[in-house]
Amino acid sequence: IELYNYGDDPVDVNNCYLTDNPRLPTKARISASWSPGTTIIQPKGYWVSTEVDWATFGLKADGEQVYLIAADGITWIDGYNFGNQPIEGASEGRYPDGDTSWDKMIVPTPGYANQPPPSSPVVINEIMYHPPGDSLDDPGTEYVELYNTSGAGVDMSGWRLNRAIEYTFSPGTYIPAYGYLVVAYNPALLQSTYGITGVLGPYDKKLSNFSDEVELEDNLKNRMDFVEYRQEGLWPETPDGCVAPVGPDGCGASLELVNYDVDNRLPGVWRASLGNGTPGQPNGQYIADPAASIDDVKHSPLVPTSSQEVTVTARVGAGNLTSVTLYHKRDADGSFTAVTMYDDGLHGDRLAGDGIYGGTIPARTDGTIVEFYIQANATAGNKKFPDLPPPRAGLPSPTCMYIVQNTPTPSSNLTIFRLILNDENHSNLIAAPDNETPRDCTFIVGDKAYYNCGIRFRSGDRSGPKYSYKVYLTDGYRFRGADRFDLNHQKNDLSFLRNKIVNHLLEYMGLPWARSEYIHTRYRNSYGGVHLYTDARGQDDFLERHLPTDYDGNLYKATAGWQTATAWNEDH
Structure with missing residues (x-):
């Protein structure tokens, strides 16, 4: 068992425990007498122990669980449930080191950096996630198409499509050189609709009409390809009313990959098909030199202290990428500072050449709001993130934001929501509380930042000092x-x-109800009070959750003229 310290400071695991049984968390206590000879794991360092050290348990070849437990014998630090190990002498490890994904490693690397699994020429090439006329009960002509980019056939026996859908390729399944495999929810329907043969399936589950993940694994369960598509935003979409240009969101088109050499996790290498999809046939569009594309933007730490630099990373690609630049400034500054971002494994970007670019923003004083954006330049066209429509007159251009706080974790047993606005948007919001135009903000919860959300005051009493908000992703x-x-x-x-009690009663009565939760709110650099989080009723997800067989109908909201609570109580 190898432990890895992905942090920037040494970690001491003395008196922590390793176990294969969560009901017996203290099976093997770690000490300096074990084979590593130390319990200190240096930053970005490794610590390896063997079965001789544990003594009280072994690891089964047909799979089991292994856990790292804190010195108190209770707190779970990390764990992994590994499956069957079909190759004797192989190991299973995270790649890159410390990542969330695990791969079978034919050549183990105890005490050294894990190596990537062999690359595959088979790619996810086309996705029909929202065919016309589909429903929750009947996904219709949904399909996923794979393409072999190489000149040699590939044995797909035991390979799997998973995440959004689940399908295992039967023994003897091959994808020919420069050939296609199509997997459908309803193979017979797809074949009759498109006049093709050889469609595989059916697969289990269905593709979401909004956003989902499609993963391709080989017969060792190593990830060979992965796409997380979205219906809108940076991805192709259709204008309201299914008018041209038609997108892959229920108006007939599929989602097609337009270049095999650029990372297909990027939205910029996908287009809506020119017709109603091309299962088993060449895609209708090919772009030899795609423009720059940016996705998966993150900053870390999410809420830094005044002594911490902040690393900004992003997945960037293009046919011919020439530069990636991070622009940042303090909220009070008038201009941005430019910092070159690199994909060399030395700038917080994980591994050299992995398509993740990193750049650093210097530490700022306590209470500072920092704004940033990313510009990627390429020969075929540049890209900025965030890349949103021009702001309305009088509103600043959207940016990504974070706030510096020397006490980043308030004492609260409630979920903490952070709403970060720059000075200009905050001032506009306070000066015009009845204006329902959402202002740009960053919403931070848990370990995730949602950039470029919109925020406005909710209807009702908008006089403060405590406000109700509506937040748009x-x-x-x-x-x-x-x-x-x-x-x-x-x-x-x-x-x-x-509100809380009524929604609980509705839930217990089996009636449509809004999820609700008391929230500790941080607004900019201040305590915003306790708010009641509730679903925004009337949205598609609300209808699908409560009316799964009739979610395309109308939901009406009854309103009445304003009346004080006292008057209402007297009349009722």
Whole structure:
């Protein structure tokens, strides 16, 4: 068992435990007497122990669980449930080191960096995730197409499509050189619709009409390809009413890969098909030199202290990429500072040449709001992130934001929501509380930042000092299944209980109800109070959750003229 310290400081695992049984967490206590001779793991370092050290358990070849438990004998630090190990002498490890994905490693590397699995010429080439006329009960002519980019056939026996859908290729399945394999929810229907043969399936589950993940694994369960598509935002979409240009979101087109040499996890190498999809045939579009594309933008730490630099990373690709630049500034500054981003494994970007670029923003003083954006230049066209429509008159251009706080984790047993606005958007919001135009903000919760959300005051009492908010996720993203949510304060309910109790009663009665939760809100650099988070009722996800067989109908909202709580109580 190898432990890896992905942090920047040494870690001491003395008196921690290794076990293969969560009910017996203290099977083997780690000590300096074990074969590593130390319990200190240096930054980006490795610590390897063997079965001689554990003594009290072994690791089964047909798979089991292994856990690292803290010195208190209770706290779970990490664990992994590994499956059957079909190759004697092989190991299973994270790649890159410390990542969330695991691969079978034919050549083990104890004490050294894990090596990537062999690359595959087979790619996810086309996705029909929302064919016309599909429904929750009947996905219709959904399909996923694979393409072999090489001049040699590939044995697909035991390979799997998983995540959104689940399908295992039968023994003897081959994909020919420069050939295709199509897997469908309803193979017979797809063959009759397109006049083709050889369609495989059916697969289990269905592709989401909004956003989903499709993964291709080989027979050792190593990831060979992975695509996370989205219906909107950076991905192709159709204007309202299914007018041209038609996108892959229910108006007839599929999602097609337009270049095999650029990372197909990037939205910029996907286009809507020119017709109703091309299963088993060459894609209708090919772009030899795609323009720059940016996705998967992150900053770390999410809430830095005044002594911490911040690393910004992004997945970037193009046919011929010439530069990637990070622009940053303090909220109070007038201009941005440019920093070159690199994919060399030395700038917080994980591995050299992996398509992840990194750059660093210097430490800032406590309470500072920092704004940043990324510019990627390529011979076929440049890309900026965020890349949103021009702001309305009087509003600043959208940026990514974070705030510096020397006490980043408030003492609270509630979920913490952070809403970060720059000075200009905050001032506009306060000066015009009745204006329902959402202002640009970054929403941080847990270990994730949602950039370029929109925020406005909710209807009702907007006089402060405590406000209710409506928050909109940027196009293509959802939080807890919704593209928006409400944060309510007491308004006319000083008990702050009515909404919560009513929704619990509706849930217990089996009626449509809104999910709700009390939230600790941080607004910019201040405590925003306790709010009641609720679903924004009326959105598609609300209808699909409560009316799965009739979610295409209408949902009506009854309104009435304003009336004080006292008057309402007297009349009722």
